[in-house]
Every structure is written in C-alpha cells, then in structure tokens.
Amino acid sequence: AIANSMDSNLLNFTSITTSTSDRITLPQGYSSSTLMSWGDPIFANAPEFNANGKQDSTAQALQFGDNTDGMGIFPLSNDRAILAINNEYTNYKYLFDHQGKSMTADDVKKSQAAVGITIVEIIKNNGQWVMDKTGRANRRITANTEMLLTGPAAGDALLKTAADPTGKKVLGTFNNCADGKTPWGTYLTCEENFNGFFGAQEGTPLTADHQRYGVKAKQSKYQWHNFDPRFDLAKNPNEPNRFGWVVEIDPTDPTSTPKKRTAMGRFKHENAAVVVNDDGHVVIYLGDDERGEHLYKFVSKEKFVEGNDNKNRDLLDEGTLYVAKFGMQKDKLEGDGQWLELTYGKNGLTKENGFNSQAEVVIFARRAATQVGATTMDRPEWVAVHPDKKHVFCTLTNNKHRGIKEGQTVGGPNPRAENHYGQIIRWAPTNHDHTAETFKWDLYVIAGNPTVHEGNLYAGSENITKDNMFNSPDGIGFDKAGRLWIQTDGNYSNEGDFAGQGNNQMLCGDPETGEIRRFLTGPTGCEITGLTFSEDQKTMFVGVQHPSGNFPAGGDNKPRSTIVMINKDDGGVIGSKF
Numbered sequence: 408a409i410a411n412s413m414d415s416n417l418l419n420f421t422s423i424t425t426s427t428s429d430r431i432t433l434p435q436g437y438s439s440s441t442l443m444s445w446g447d448p449i450f451a452n453a454p455e456f457n458a459n460g461k462q463d464s465t466a467q468a469l470q471f472g473d474n475t476d477g478m479g480i481f482p483l484s485n486d487r488a489i490l491a492i493n494n495e496y497t498n499y500k501y502l503f504d505h506q507g508k509s510m511t512a513d514d515v516k517k518s519q520a521a522v523g524i525t526i527v528e529i530i531k532n533n534g535q536w537v538m539d540k541t542g543r544a545n546r547r548i549t550a551n552t553e554m555l556l557t558g559p560a561a562g563d564a565l566l567k568t569a570a571d572p573t574g575k576k577v578l579g580t581f582n583n584c585a586d587g588k589t590p591w592g593t594y595l596t597c598e599e600n601f602n603g604f605f606g607a608q609e610g611t612p613l614t615a616d617h618q619r620y621g622v623k624a625k626q627s628k629y630q631w632h633n634f635d636p637r638f639d640l641a642k643n644p645n646e647p648n649r650f651g652w653v654v655e656i657d658p659t660d661p662t663s664t665p666k667k668r669t670a671m672g673r674f675k676h677e678n679a680a681v682v683v684n685d686d687g688h689v690v691i692y693l694g695d696d697e698r699g700e701h702l703y704k705f706v707s708k709e710k711f712v713e714g715n716d717n718k719n720r721d722l723l724d725e726g727t728l729y730v731a732k733f734g735m736q737k738d739k740l741e742g743d744g745q746w747l748e749l750t751y752g753k754n755g756l757t758k759e760n761g762f763n764s765q766a767e768v769v770i771f772a773r774r775a776a777t778q779v780g781a782t783t784m785d786r787p788e789w790v791a792v793h794p795d796k797k798h799v800f801c802t803l804t805n806n807k808h809r810g811i812k813e814g815q816t817v818g819g820p821n822p823r824a825e826n827h828y829g830q831i832i833r834w835a836p837t838n839h840d841h842t843a844e845t846f847k848w849d850l851y852v853i854a855g856n857p858t859v860h861e862g863n864l865y866a867g868s869e870n871i872t873k874d875n876m877f878n879s880p881d882g883i884g885f886d887k888a889g890r891l892w893i894q895t896d897g898n899y900s901n902e903g904d905f906a907g908q909g910n911n912q913m914l915c916g917d918p919e920t921g922e923i924r925r926f927l928t929g930p931t932g933c934e935i936t937g938l939t940f941s942e943d944q945k946t947m948f949v950g951v952q953h954p955s956g957n958f959p960a961g962g963d964n965k966p967r968s969t970i971v972m973i974n975k976d977d978g979g980v981i982g983s984k985f
C-alpha cells in the first residue's frame with residue numbers, strides 16, 4: 408500500500424542531508440529565528456534570564472518554562488495570536504548551579520514552576536512574530552496551579568487525599584507532553600510521564616495499579632517528595648491517581664480554572680487529536696506512550712454545535728472511551744481493526760474482574776484495556792487526522808521490548824522484534840465515520856536504515872532511502888494543504904544501526920504518494936517536538952527540546968530549550984511553491 412513516487416506536488420523543497428552540527432539546518436530558501444527560550448521573561452515585571460542557575464522560584468514562575476513540547480496557536484487578529492505551550496519537564500543540570508545535588512525547598516518550588524504550561528500573546532512586528540510581554544492572556548500554569556477534576560472519576564474515593572477530601576480539586580499539571588485544540592477555542596494538554604515526579608522511601612508498599620503506571624517507591628530524580636509531602640507516596644498514595652489526564656484550558660482567560668477531563672482515561676497521554684465527525688460528535692484520538700501500551704479514542708455523547716460554546720465547553724465530560732484492537736494476518740502489513748468499548752459493565756469490565764464503577768475504568772484505563780484484549784503497541788506517540796478526515800496517522804516511535812517481553816508478540820502494526828526505528832500507522836474509519844467501531848489499517852512508513860540492513864524490514868519500507876532515513880518518529884501534524892510533518896525523538900549517535908541518520912530532525916511526507924523529504928535538522932542532543940503554524944501558514948513554530956550543546960546562543964552558552972520560527976525567504980507558505 409506504500410507508494411514511492413518522486414513527483415509529489417505537495418513537497419516543494421529539496422530534501423536536505425543529515426547533520427551532526429549544533430545548529431538548525433533547512434532547505435535552500437528557508438530561514439529560522441528564535442521566538443523564545445527557557446527562562447525568557449513573559450511578563451513586563453519578570454526578571455531577565457540569568458544562566459547562572461541561581462534564579463529562584465518566583466523568577467521561574469514569571470519566565471518561560473523548560474523543555475518546550477506540544478503547542479497550539481489561537482489567532483486573535485492578523486497580527487496577534489495566543490500561543491499555548493507545554494513545558495514537559497526540566498533538566499537539573501541546567502536549572503540549578505548545583506545541578507540538583509543540594510536541593511532546598513525553594514529549589515523544588517522552582518522545579519515545579521519550570522514545568523506545566525506557558526501561555527503568551529505574540530504579535531507581528533515588521534513582518535516577524537515576537538512575544539508580547541504585556542499580552543493580557545499571558546499566564547504560567549505550573550505544578551501548583553489550582554485545577555478541577557471533572558467527568559466520571561471526579562469525586563471518586565481513589566482521587567481523594569488528605570488535602571482534598573472532595574476528590575475534585577487538584578494542584579497543577581506536569582510532564583505535559585503534546586497537545587490538542589478544540590473547535591470551541593480551548594487548549595488540551597496531555598499529562599505523560601507523571602510517575603517520575605513521585606517518590607518514597609524504598610520498601611513503601613504500592614499497589615499493582617501503581618506499578619502498572621510506573622509509580623515507584625524510590626528517590627525520584629526531581630526529589631519533590633523530600634520537600635513537598637504531596638509527592639511522597641507513603642503519605643499520599645492517591646496523589647498519582649490525580650495525574651495522567653488530559654487537561655482542558657481556556658487560553659484567552661488567564662483567571663480560568665483548567666479542568667482535568669477524566670472521561671478520556673488515565674494513562675501516559677501523548678497528544679489529543681481532535682476531529683469533529685460529520686454527524687457532530689467530537690472524536691479524540693489518544694496515544695499511551697509506553698512500550699506495549701495502547702491506542703485509544705474518545706467519542707463525545709453530545710454533539711458539537713458551532714457557536715454554542717457554553718455547551719461545547721462540557722462536551723469532553725461525557726462520552727465513550729474505546730481502545731484499539733488490530734487484526735493481524737501473518738506477514739501482512741495491513742488489516743482490519745476494531746475499537747473496543749471501555750464502559751463499566753461491558754466487555755468484562757465488571758466487579759468479578761476488579762472494576763466497580765466507570766470511575767475505576769477510567770482511572771485504571773490501562774488495566775481495562777488489557778481486560779478487553781487491546782493490542783499492545785510500539786509506543787503510540789502523536790496522532791494526527793488528515794484535513795480531509797479520511798485517514799488518521801499515529802507514530803509508533805520504537806519498542807525494544809517487542810518480541811522479547813510477554814504479551815508483545817511481533818506482528819500486525821508492530822512487525823519487528825526489538826524495534827529501534829519506529830513506524831507510522833495509518834487507518835481509515837469505516838465509511839469515513841470516526842464513531843464507527845471498525846477501521847482498516849496499513850503502515851504509512853516503516854523507518855529503518857537501508858545502508859545497514861538489506862532485504863528485511865529493518866531497512867525500512869519502500870519510501871525510505873539512504874537520503875531520507877530517520878528513526879523514532881514522534882511529533883506529527885498536518886498543515887492546511889495536507890502535508891504531513893514528522894518530527895523525531897530518537898537515537899542521534901550516528902553510529903551502528905543509526906549510522907548516517909544524524910541529529911534529530913523534521914521531515915515532510917506526502918500522504919498520497921508516500922514520498923518523504925528531510926526538511927530540518929536540529930542542534931546537538933535535542934529532539935524536535937511541537938509544531939504549529941500562523942493562520943496564513945507562512946510561519947511555522949517548531950520546538951527544540953533538551954539541546955545539549957550551546958544552542959541557541961552558541962559560543963560557550965548554556966543550552967536552552969527553544970521555540971524557533973521557520974520562514975520562507977520569499978514570504979510564501981511553508982512547503983509551497985510560492
């Protein structure tokens with residue numbers, strides 16, 4: 408099913424070579440510039456960034472958070488927009504002068520202020536977008552911002568803590584990976600590896616459910632639990648149940664309370680790909696990024712009504728959660744698939760099997776997915792819906808456990824043992840109906856290395872050549888013309904299995920012809936993650952996360968996570984001829 412035609416009408420740039428240099432490279436005719444870096448002040452009264460690692464929590468709470476990830480743009484006019492940006496985690500090597508070796512209570516607060524969300528207004532100044540420190544929407548949301556838990560799990564005993572006997576009020580969000588945008592103007596931010604922020608003395612007893620989510624009784628690398636008992640599992644065993652959700656935020660109102668929408672299940676959420684089905688139901692595709700975990704979708708109970716935003720704003724609180732099961736035939740790289748309903752009382756989600764309510768089904772969505780027989784996947788990362796709504800794409804980034812660990816057999820959409828390269832799956836809902844319970848799938852691309860492997864799937868699919876190869880596809884998104892932008896978060900050693908693949912990068916795919924060209928290479932050590940476009944598609948915003956050289960300032964400067972803007976030198980639409 409994968410074509411490899413070289414006459415794409417969509418990809419109007421010349422593919423670039425790989426790079427191991429500490430800078431961004433782009434095709435001829437394109438340039439990049441910096442929008443903002445970790446630590447940049449986002450309010451008029453905020454202190455300038457100081458690289459000495461000694462700025463305190465108050466400063467960080469007024470500055471751009473660390474490790475930029477998914478982001479969404481909300482246009483206000485032709486020359487003003489709101490940008491909502493995830494700050495996934497923070498790196499103590501750069502955050503502190505002591506690199507995390509002598510933490511204090513304020514250091515924990517600073518770390519908690521370095522993660523979460525940054526919302527800023529940007530304005531077009533002499534043709535170039537810049538941050539507006541006086542923007543009225545500017546806001547930092549951190550690990551301590553008050554939010555609400557809503558939907559089927561809100562108020563459940565498993566979400567109650569000493570500090571919150573209601574089980575409905577929670578402080579903060581963190582490990583916000585990628586994003587989604589609703590047609591009623593809200594931003595969705597997805598909580599991924601929340602488990603890493605909790606800790607406890609070794610030997611503290613934990614439940615099997617804690618273990619399924621990777622919550623461990625040990626010193627956490629962030630050390631929050633040493634100063635903030637909320638993160639000590641011995642004191643607050645239910646606190647981790649309050650993370651791992653999709654959070655909905657109104658980016659236009661800095662006083663609004665973010666809402667954790669529990670109907671979409673609790674797992675290590677990557678992004679939330681929103682599509683309004685032809686019949687008005689809102690469908691959201693959701694990946695759970697862990698080796699051998701699953702792919703989900705949510706279908707709202709009520710329908711989206713254009714202009715009725717008061718009602719639309721509660722659409723994500725009621726609906727049906729499903730998990731994917733892929734049909735597999737030996738040696739076939741395509742097949743049928745099915746969405747299995749995760750509703751209490753159905754498909755074995757009963758008391759006999761350990762589920763007492765819909766609240767428990769969503770809180771322990773992973774266990775529910777196993778119960779119904781969902782397919783274990785090679786780490787589902789971002790999902791993107793083609794603008795024509797006929798196909799949906801999901802990156803399966805890699806999975807070293809495939810074919811090794813129990814329950815992770817080789818086959819179907821996960822066709823390689825010890826998969827170091829990743830693949831992108833594509834499916835077509837039956838009759839283009841995203842609420843349908845069946846679909847057909849194939850693989851859009853199997854990443855690989857045709858200079859190291861030959862005659863097997865590790866060389867990649869036909870649309871992979873020595874000139875466009877990469878590993879570990881992660882962020883993906885479509886532009887309005889239907890170009891598929893593919894970002895990587897993989898092995899950048901440029902050796903062995905990865906010889907000739909260079910630094911992490913961004914490529915562009917033609918979904919019709921299958922052709923893929925390399926568009927951008929990132930600086931040393933980074934992953935490229937997060938993308939959004941200005942309304943006119945003439946500026947592309949791209950995230951450079953965890954660079955480890957001296958990007959962006961060069962010299963011997965500290966590396967800083969940075970959002971860059973890509974422009975075409977002739978002022979045209981990114982990727983277009985003109």
Ligand code: FEO
Pocket residue numbers: 495584585599677696788
């Ligand atoms: Fe935050 Fe799975 O990437």
Ligand code: CA
Pocket residue numbers: 584677788881882896936
């Ligand atoms: Ca990712």
Ligand code: CA
Pocket residue numbers: 896934
């Ligand atoms: Ca990552």
Ligand code: CA
Pocket residue numbers: 788804881896
């Ligand atoms: Ca990744």
